[in-house]
Amino acid sequence: MVQYAWLVPLLPLVAYVFLLFLGRKAPEGIVAGVSVVLTAISFVISLFVFQAVGSHPNGNDTYVFHWLTVGSRNFDVGFQVTHLNALMLVIVTLVSALVLLFSKGYMHRDERFPVFYQYLNLFVFSMLALVLSPNLLQLYIFWEMVGLCSYLLVGFWYFKPEAALAAKKSFIVTRIGDTGMFAGIILLFLASGSFDYSTIFSAATAGTLSFHGMSSGTVATVAALLIFMGAVGKSAQFPLHIWLPDAMEGPTPVSALIHAATMVAAGVYLVARAYPLFVSAPAALHTVAWIGGITALLASLIALTQRDIKRVIAYSTVSQLGYMMMALGVGAYAYGVFHLMTHAFFKALLFLAAGSVIHALDTQDLFEMGGLRRKMPLTTYTFLAGALALAGIVPFAGFWSKDDILGATLASGHPVLYAFGLLAAFCTAFYIFRVFFLAFTGQPRDEAKYEHAHEGGWVMAVPLVILAAFATLAGFFNTPLNHHGLERYLFADYAAPHSAAGTDVVATIGQTYPENIGLMAVSVAVGLFGILVAALFYWRPGKGAERAARMFSLPYQVSFHKFFVDEAYEWFFVGGGKRLAALVRWFDVYVLDGLVQLLGRLGSVGGRLLRFSQTGQIQTYSAWATVGLLVFVAIAVFRIGGVFG
Amino acid sequence: MANLDMLHQPYWSTMGPMIVVAVAGFVVMILEFVFRRGDRRWLAALSALGVLVALVVAFANWGTGHQGLLQNTVMLDSFSSVFSVLILISAFLVLLLTLDYRGRERLPAEHTYLILFGVVGALAMATATDLVTLYVGLELLSVASYVLVAVRKRSIRSVEGGIKYLLMGAIGSAVLLYGMSFIYGLAGTTNVLQLSTQGAVMLSGYPAITVIGFLFMLIGMGFKLSLVPFHMWTPDVYDGAPTAISSFLATLSKVAAFGMLLRLLVFIFNQSTGPLFYWAGIIAAITMIVGNFAALPQRNMKRLLGFSSVAQAGYTLVPFALFGSSQMNQWPGLFDSISFYLFAYTFMTIGAFAILHIVERAKQSVESDALVGLYRQSPWLAVALSVFVLSLAGMPLTAGFLGKFYIFADTVHMHALWLGIVLFATSVVSFYYYIGWLRKVFQPLPTGAAEWAVAEVAAAAGAPVGPGQGPARSEAGVAGSAADGGSGGSLAVSPVMHVLIALCVIGTLALGIVPAILLHPLGTLQWFY
Helix, strand or coil: CHHHCCHHHHHHHHHHHHHHHHCCCCCHHHHHHHHHHHHHHHHHHHHHHHHHHHHCCCCCEEEEEEEEEECCEEEEEEEEECHHHHHHHHHHHHHHHHHHHHHHHHCCCCCCHHHHHHHHHHHHHHHHHHHHCCEHHHHHHHHHHHHHHHHHHHCCCCCCHHHHHHHHHHHHHHHHHHHHHHHHHHHHHHHHCCCEHHHHHHHHHHCCCCECCECHHHHHHHHHHHHHHHHHHHCCCCCCCCHHHHHHHCCHHHHHHHHHHCHHHHHHHHHHHCHHHHHCCHHHHHHHHHHHHHHHHHHHHHHCCCCEHHHHHHHHHHHHHHHHHHHHHCCCHHHHHHHHHHHHHHHHHHHHHHHHHHHHHCCCEHHHCCCHHHHCHHHHHHHHHHHHHHHCCCCCHHHHHHHHHHHHHHHCCCHHHHHHHHHHHHHHHHHHHHHHHHHHCCCCCCHHHHHCCCCCCHHHHHHHHHHHHHHHHHHHHHCHHHCCHHHHHHHHHHHCCCCCCCHHHHHHHCCCCCCCHHHHHHHHHHHHHHHHHHHHHHCCCCCHHHHHHHHCHHHHHHHHCHHHHHHHHHHHHHHHHHHHHHHHHHHHHHHHHHHHHHHHHHHHHHHHHHHHHCCCCHHHHHHHHHHHHHHHHHHHHHHHCCCCC | CHHHHHHHCCHHHHHHHHHHHHHHHHHHHHHHHHCCCCCCHHHHHHHHHHHHHHHHHHHHHCCCCCEEECCCCEEECHHHHHHHHHHHHHHHHHHHHHCCCCHHHCCCCHHHHHHHHHHHHHHHHHHECEHHHHHHHHHHHHHHHHHHHCCCCCCHHHHHHHHHHHHHHHHHHHHHHHHHHHHHHHHCCCEHHHHCCCHHHHHHHCHHHHHHHHHHHHHHHHHHHCCCCCCCHHHHHHHHCCHHHHHHHHHHHHHHHHHHHHHHHHHHCCCCHHHHHHHHHHHHHHHHHHHHHHHCCCCEHHHHHHHHHHHHHHHHHHHHHHCCCCCHHHHHHHHHHHHHHHHHHHHHHHHHHHHHHHHHHHHCCCEHHHHCCHHHHCHHHHHHHHHHHHHHHCCCCCHHHHHHHHHHHHHHHCCCHHHHHHHHHHHHHHHHHHHHHHHHHHCCCCCCCCHHHHHHHHHHHCCCCCCCCCCCHHHHCCHHHHHHCCCCCCCCCCHHHHHHHHHHHHHHHHHHHCCHHHHHHHHCCCCCC
């Protein structure tokens, strides 16, 4: 079964090409039907692959064929199935299939409905191909394709200036990270002679990376940090987190697919995929942990005060991604990936439920909502399941993964990070229930909008229900009740005797942390406390919000303005960039352009001159030819020493 | 008993493709004589089928070692296999293109078997290993080409092109034959395999005569390859000939000539390449520069493709020149580079000519302005043309880019960087005129000049639109034929053309994205023995 894993990305690509040929006037039913069915088949295949990889433990199956030869270097392309990416395939295809189904309702009657599905399919293909890549070069290609699709989808409503701006911002900010990542890939290639993961990992763990006299450890650290830059960009970690909330200008299914469950997970996936490299560079690993912890806390603080329902959830994504990075950074490899999985489900659920609300009300402002519980019960209860999972309340999915992470953080000797995590957990419970209470309970704040609110039909309901089930139950996949099934599954990548990583690296990766009932209780208590506080402020309609804002005026402003990060960037980078650009422009206009103009003139003058020789007279042609022949022969014979020489 | 032996030689496995094509040629000729009436394009289809069979035979012979025949005047080896396949592919594509000439613009049916006999000559140029046999192959191809260019008896430009090509080709043949006679005089044999052991002796004994012989042969072939300054017939002939025949000259004829050039010069002078092949480098550089610069002010697309083919011949000559500055163990790589580039060149050039043919028929013009609005008319043709043009210019992800890249890498590895720099710089120049086409393709029709499109729409709606109603009739110069309701009014594309263009697009992109599909089989070949 594993050898057919290439079918998984292929089917969305087929859907994309098919839609491309159908054109822009294709009927919605066919467009959505083809996309959903093909992606669903991909999902089924992924399940089989997942099962097949699990059943034979030395599972690093690589299928490559020769692609390019440059000089003496050979480049291969192909696909590689490990336990990690088999899991990713399942997550991505499941969430994608549901989002594709949901979009049928959400994008109904959009003028560019088929185009939207084209982009979505292309995106799903890129993401799956990224996951299956057996080497960093191929990963980078699909990484950029994912970025491109994200640009297209965020800017899908390009006639809205905010959407166009947000698309541009997301593209540019992630590009900053990608630049570093590309440098890291090149560095690894120069130091190890290959783009292949296995070659790089064995060189890193054996300490044989070499680049201009730098020690292997230094190379590994620098390369890991550079690659982490790419992950910071794509997974919206501090300080490059600023693009993700703006990217909420895209249609909501896009937010669910790209900015919650899959694309932003690519950064976390990258760190997990390159984990042996990070483990052999402890300094880099520490950086990952701290960036993750800071991001988790900062983003959750910002989320406390946002008014736009999607922005709250977006900051929540940033914060949760921070948790994942922190988990990877402190050495809890399996827990980071576990949280990636549970988060994919409950975050997609929250976004889709929010989408359902936005679809019904046509507003994203929390303070124009309220009382939706009565009109949209299904959305309310599925959202509640997602919110409980996010807040980490037992037994919802988020509880298990988040608690694992917090426990491992403390057990691995990072009390400060643990405190960050716990504080962030409190904020998380608060902000998500703030959304819940504001949107679904109490009295409607905008009667006109409330009047025409309604559920979105079965295509929107089915994904919500399925995701709610996963958000509730997926956590049991890695509980003591299940003998930590996911951990055992993921560690199998490194348990095989031919594992590319060295034994001490394997020991670090394979470390497990036993459950700590006390810590669990603390987490749940913190979560419940957060919910309680939110309930106090927002459950009953009234002045709760203003009261809260007045009570904490200064912190409220700081949080509401997102810690002024955007403003600082605006002033420093954009302003500085503009001044630099003015200088460069001067140089370009007066020096470079002058040179180019000169060359162009020379070219056209040369061309005109040559045209004169083209008389159309055969006599001229043969004369030129004869003269040319004689000149060549004369010079050649002279050079070789004459006829008699 | 030598005569008896001749009956028992493996003709089929060595000369199979040639036999198939020759038989197809005779069959088509007789059928053409028998069936005088109606639409006789099925003859071309039959010819294409024959070429396809020959292609299968040639593939079957691929990589089966080497085998001489008829006292080693014909040789089956890697070299002949690769070039036979290349020649047959381009012949097949050209025949598909001729299938599209119908109605008033159809070609006289003789062209089908003339093409087939030309292909026999081309195959002989790729497989023969004797100066005389090679020359006969060349003449067979040349004579067929002269007639093909002038196949439109009533078109003055077609006939003029034919005469020009005949005269210049005759000079080329004479020069080539003169060069061969020097070599024969020095070595006393016409067999390339025997000559190949005597190159060094000739050069040390009679350096001047050897150089003269080498240069005369190179320049003699240079007329066919349109190397500068022996290229001047090229734009006139490409412009005068029917487009399908232009593509025949640009691809098949050039590929065969390159095969023969390599067979003659590399095999004969393999021990003394250094001082001789230097001159090929000079000619390559001049050809690249002149070909690209002369194309700059060109507005006529067929003439532009003529100059472009001059430049492309210059690029292909670069690895040929590198035989002079490289070690013998690097030579297989040079053969790979040349073959790769010729494959790429065949697909992109025939594709470009095919689209040019469609546009020419629709607008009765080959000025580059005729491309304006193509994207609106037919996005598929516009995208396909973009692929071909970008490949000719050398954009990444196309075959043309990788072809040039490999050649450039060769110049770096083999200490002839100056040739690589000329290649690179002139490619940059070429972007100017190629991108100029693209600009026109994606430019919307100016409101006034959209008449032919309007006429088409009106015709579809059943409302007659008289010629000359539009304000811009004279400016566009195309409306007459569009409204005449003649065969060539609309941008209608026959299924055959769709197949042809799709094949060329696939070839261009596949070689650009996964070059291993060609490089791998090339890499397993043994070029020398």
